[in-house]
Amino acid sequence: MEEVSNFLTEIIDEDIATGFSEQIHTRFPPEPNGYLHIGSAKAIFINWSISKKYNGLFNLRYDDTNPVKEDTEYVDSIWEDIRWLTGEEPSGGVYYGSDYFEKCYECAVALIRDGKAYVCDLTHEEVRAYRGTLTTPGKNSPYRDRTPEENLQLFQAMRDGKFPDGSRILRAKIDMASPNMNMRDPAIYRIVRAHHHRQGNAWCIYPLYDFAHPIQDALEGITHSLCSIEFENHRPLYEWVVDNCPLPHHPKQREFARLNVTNTVMSKRYLRELVETQKVEGWDDPRMPTLCALRRRGYTPNAILNFVQRAGIAKANSLVDIRLLEHCIREELNETALRRMAITEPIKMVITNYSEDETEVFSVSNNPQDASAGTREIPFSRELYIEKSDFALVPPPKFQRLKPDGEVRLMGAYIVRCNEVITDENGEVVELRCTADLETGNGMPVDGRKVRGTIHWVSAPTAIDASIYLYNNLFSLENTNDVPEGTNYLDYLNPDSLKRLDGCKLEPSVAEVPVGTRMQFVRMGYFIKDAEDNRYNRIVTLKDSFAKTMQK
């Protein structure tokens, strides 16, 4: 992967030049409330790759300050996905925001002592009313001028569980007239009696993101807290916390635009709903944009990282074409994937000049791009299967595959001529009777004639029957633009987006391929064999310019 260079690295270069920071330290702070997806990969990539570039450190920190949304299932999956994506454990360590609750409490107490925070008894509704609107300033809470002593006592009582949930909050005393809504005396602690996945019932008060995050960053020695752009409005508050709390270190927050991908639902809320309502099989359903689903489909970490980098890192909102992602995985698999032949929609081909009890093996390259991938032996016999779409009874112009009385190369084997087409009562082609050019073998025609097309095939007696799941623009909407405003995205999922195809024929050497080996689905795409249930999931479609031509 190329070294990253963007407006963020420019900021860091300058910080190093001016002595603001020496060793660069970044972090990725997911809330464990869902699985990581392709959008998360951008935040991981930015923070992680920058730590690598500067020989710095990279922390994984679970931002688990809201007990009602978080779960250990997500903690585990996040760790696994990050390890997979970056190929290593976070160099700076793995942390939990909740481990700093005591420190957060101390900071809050310090703010109270300094008269910079107060306990507010206003109800939710009152708080909202006092906050004002975008265009009108807020009003000071009547509790704003409580003495530090009184606040200290009340805050302690909050911690001791003397007050019911939601009855009081601790607020930072900043400016109720600030044009930035985040600065209008934001809540920094709330009362919630909920089981925390790590702290259990040790706490009934929890710090809010805006308060906890800068503290976590500072305690971990983070130099650059790189987050997505919706937090730009929070930066003044981030700095306020860092400046006003007794912290050992001043991290710097900078922001970048989130990643959006065409026809892809990226909101964790919707993804969770898809799983919970069982519209998909799970978080790793191949239609999902999650990292575990992409992994299952055979996407590699490198392809995903490459995609994120090529999509660009800037501050402008963007909607990146999913074809760029597909390009990235195709590019990599083209070099690395072992090829295997498979037939999705079989029609039988009988080689009439090849005797029934005869059989031979052809040696075929595992990867034409890479001789070191070796070869494999595949059996050839009188009865074969070929792809239905590789034969045309009435060939369109420029059709290079097989047609009546036409010739075609069976990949790695003989050139065959179609002599007879057998159809059923509906006119469907069920069998082709062909003769092979046995003289030529797996070589060029001895008489020098030109045979344009090459198609894939599988020997019938040894073919492995399989079911394959095909997806059609996974996890996607048919057309995002068609979704009326305010409509639940889930209603617009393409019902045909995951289709099981039975009766597929795979070449026998597939059985010997180690689990996880990628297979090129000839002319169709790449597949990965699933270790658990022996499913084959299609991942990326190769380009078929003939199909494209036909569409015109």
Next chain:
RNA sequence: UGGGGCGUAGCCAAGUGGUAAGGCACGGGACUUUGACUCCCGCAUUCGCUGGUUCAAGUCCAGCCGUCCCAGCCA
């Protein structure tokens, strides 16, 4: 309409006063034992708009337009 961010090709994106990189997509051609891959060629007289400064403006200034974010005791 308060504040902040962002507008460069169909989609991303570089560009920091000196005459518009690159990738994806797309179109054309060559090659090919998978119509893939690979390789060539093409693809912004112009940078949201309008003025201004300058020998010179995508870059500086002013005004306007568009778009995204903020009124959770979510992150």
